[in-house]
Amino acid sequence: MGDAATGTRALDRAADLIATVVHADEPMSFADLQDASGLAKSTTSRMLTALERTGLLERDASGSYVAGRLFWLYAARHDPWEELVRLARPAMEAIGEATGETVHLSVSRGERVVQVAQVDSRYLLGTRDWTEIEVPAHCSALGKVFYAWHALDVPDGDLERPTPQTLADTAALQRDCVRTRERGWAITADELEIGLTGVAVPVQGGRGDVVAALGVSGPTPRLEDRLDELGRSLLDHATALSALLRGPAPHKPRSIARAQEVVA
Template sequence: MARSVAPNTGTQAIDRAALLVATVVRADEPLSFLDLHSESGLPRSTTSRLLTALERTELLERNSAGSYVAGPLFWLYATRHDPWEELVRLARPTLERIGTETGETVNLSVARGERVVQVAQVDSTYLLGTRDWTEVDVPAHCSALGKVLLAYGALAMPTGPLEQVTPSTITDPATLRRQLGQVVRRGYASTVDELEIGLTGIGAPVRGSGGEVIAALGVSGPNPRLEERLDEVGRLLSDRGEQLSGLLRRRTRKEGVA
């Protein structure tokens, strides 16, 4: 059903452009030109002219498939505030549930620039294994959470030499790319001794409203407790990540969560 627009006044063009922006931002997935033409009820020529102007002013942009998504100005605004506060609030029960199920340290991480940033943590129930990772700058290529963000394109592949943090750290870009392909195929990433000797990490993706990976959910702990449970914990994290992704999609529709 076409939405109402303002009568023919001097503000009509602004109201129509705002309608198109709001339609894109509130949508569960990227919208095509035909979607927007149908949703807005505007003439095709008007829709085309306004979309061109909105792209030019960076309020909207088109993805690789040619569909419309929120533009760079929205993301610039978000980076100047705390875009993850609501994500952390919604994810906290999931992190606590995983902590209860595994007994290990649980983290939620996002990409910020070229870095992996830990935005939430639930501590291990074991005395051995509890560590605060939220202040640690972790190279993406040697952490399970970082590999998730790299594998799904939330982080760009490093362009320079890969730092060798431990003797087990992968430093060959071709080897890393093959491993990232495996991450996508099986749905989770893992590391053993790559970030710290004796430390195992496992991570899985969390998706936003458009299906893009916006965060990584992970578990870490000593090798003796996790090294033989990679597949078991990986599947658990994948399941919990999908559940959290579903919650984020529902809240996006209802409240406009990023």
């Protein structure tokens, strides 16, 4: 068999593994996938490792296989969030112009937080494309928004700690959620990377539920004395964006509006 035929056959097998996982009603174990594919154990292992490495598949906490981050990224960049990004873009550009920092818009997908739009910082220091980088939600101000406003369940137990400043466990994250709701915005300082700070606020949909998080990030020395200022500014923009997502208020008949004025 020629190299081209061998390569095509390997590609077909890999595609079959991906399709099996994507169409499954629940995560699939290694044994399930080997049985379904009919491949040798070594071949199955080698292909699954390659598919994990490229982001097409990944494993959950139990070690079973689910669709990888590339599927989430694609879904987040297309409907139903396309309209959200379109409506948010002017606000994001205004925030970027006013602050000079990187501006982010994220949504939750399952148990993930996925960034769907970004406006780059005008500074060289702090400019980075975060749309293709997956970070633990508790290390991100954007992720903390979804926890604080109950759009995501707070994870149980110990948490991944990329830096010594990262929240260590569920109890610490829950306390942080209370402080976040009280002030109106989430903050991370050196919790994902030393020297990186973020501020984010919730964006509400038509039913008052949190559908997105709007935030800025930049070097800690530039942001640490501006957190309250940035939080209030982001809240103003998020309130306006939430109003756009809700659409115009329903029209009241003149008789009803006049009666309400008399009561008032």
